[in-house]
Amino acid sequence: MTKPVLTSSGKPRLTTSAMIASIAGEGQRTKPAPFGHALVAAAKERPEIVGLTADLGKYTDLHIFAQAYPDRFYQMGMAEQVMFGAASGLAAEGFTPFATTYAVFASRRAYDFIHQTIAEEDRNVKIVCALPGLTSGYGPSHQATEDLALMRAIPGMTVIDPCDAHEIEQAVPAIADHRGPVYMRLLRGQVPLVLDEYGYRFEIGKAKVIRDGTDVLVISSGLLTMRTLEAAAKLAADKVSVAVLHAPTIKPLDTATILAEAGKTGRLVVVAENHTVVGGLGEAVAGLLMRNGLSPRFRQIGLPDEFLAAGALPTLHDRYGISTDAICTSLKAWLAG
Incomplete structure (x- = not known):
């Protein structure tokens, strides 16, 4: 929920509740429940697709699938371990x-x-999870700041962090076609539309240059790609040229594209992610660069290695450095340093 309040100077300010999961800015284009609608569309062509949730159908947009295919929907209750065991069994039977x-x-x-x-067991299960990173203000119990690090560490697991509604719609049929376990972060509800303006097409394992630039290369995933594109547009007014390389597949990493872009001389290389700086995309890219003898100036934008505060998301994003303005400030400081 949102409500107008007044600042100390008497001007209106927009505040948000701690639990709000939408990260759309005021007036930004959005699309409702892209995952739920994309899964329904995929299931029309693939009768083997089934949906399971642990008492969170409404909050993962799976209720849309449940309405369309009630006989293929399983409400498992608040029992996540049982749900994943059941999903494994269903996959073993060809679902x-x-x-x-x-x-x-x-x-x-x-x-x-x-x-x-x-x-x-190499089971063909697709794990799709809402409230990734810092998209909840409820504190550490609901802030999945280390999920990418944990899932990256599992052998054979494909790990995806989509940016917006456009990418989620494309990722759903792609992961349905992919053979093997997948962990995908989910933005749900009214999800921003960003990448459609760039003619972007999602492919598992591929990073793509969304915007070119000569001063900074930002390698990003998830909602930080949206934030970085916003920051790049603002910095262009100050004659700062920012390239954005969107890397939605955290594992397997698109090593060829990352090395080719990071190997271009004269650019600061920054990794931006809605995740702790420990064990995520930033450290994956840093290790890749080191193993291949590349040593550009390198920085990370991510969440600190600590338990984060509760509160309204705009405040938290500013505090922890992942808002558009905070990204602009960091990039300017690093370029000047």
Whole structure:
């Protein structure tokens, strides 16, 4: 929910509740429930697709699938470990389960079940999780700031962090076609539309240059690609040229494209992600560069290695450096340093 309040100077200010999951700015183009609608569309062509949730159908947009295919929907209750075990069993019988919950519950509460019953058995389960990173203000119990690091560490797991509604719509049929376990972060509700303006097409394992630039190369995933594109547009007015390389597939990483772009001389290289700076895209890219003998000036934009505060998302994004203005400030400072 949003409501207008007044600042100390008497001007209106927009505040948000702690739990709001939408990260759309005021007036930004959005699309409702892209995951739910894309899954319904995919299921029309693929009768083996089934949907499972752990009492969070409404909050992962799986209720749309449940309405369209009630006989292919399984409400497992607040039992994430049981849900992933059941998803593994369904996959063993030839189904393609899409199992949804919050990212914290999958990556922390049910990690061993995903690791042992899905990944080790190479089961064709698609794990799709809402509230990734800092998209909830409810504090550490609901902030999945380390999920990418945990899922990257599982052998054989494909890990995807989509940017917007346009990419989610394309990613759903792509991961349905992909053979093997997938972990995908989910933006739900009214999801921003960004990448359609750039003619972008999602491909598993591919990073793509969304915007070129000569001063800074930002390698980003998820909502940080949206934020970085916004920052790049603002910085252009100050004659700062920012390239944006969107890397939605965290594993397997598009090593060829990243090395080619990071190898261009004269640019500061920055990795931006809605995730702790420990173990995510930033460290994956840093390790890749080091192993291949590249040593550009390198910085990270990400969440700190600490338990984060509760509060309204705009305040938290400013505080932890992942808002558009905070990204602009960081890039300017690093270029000047």
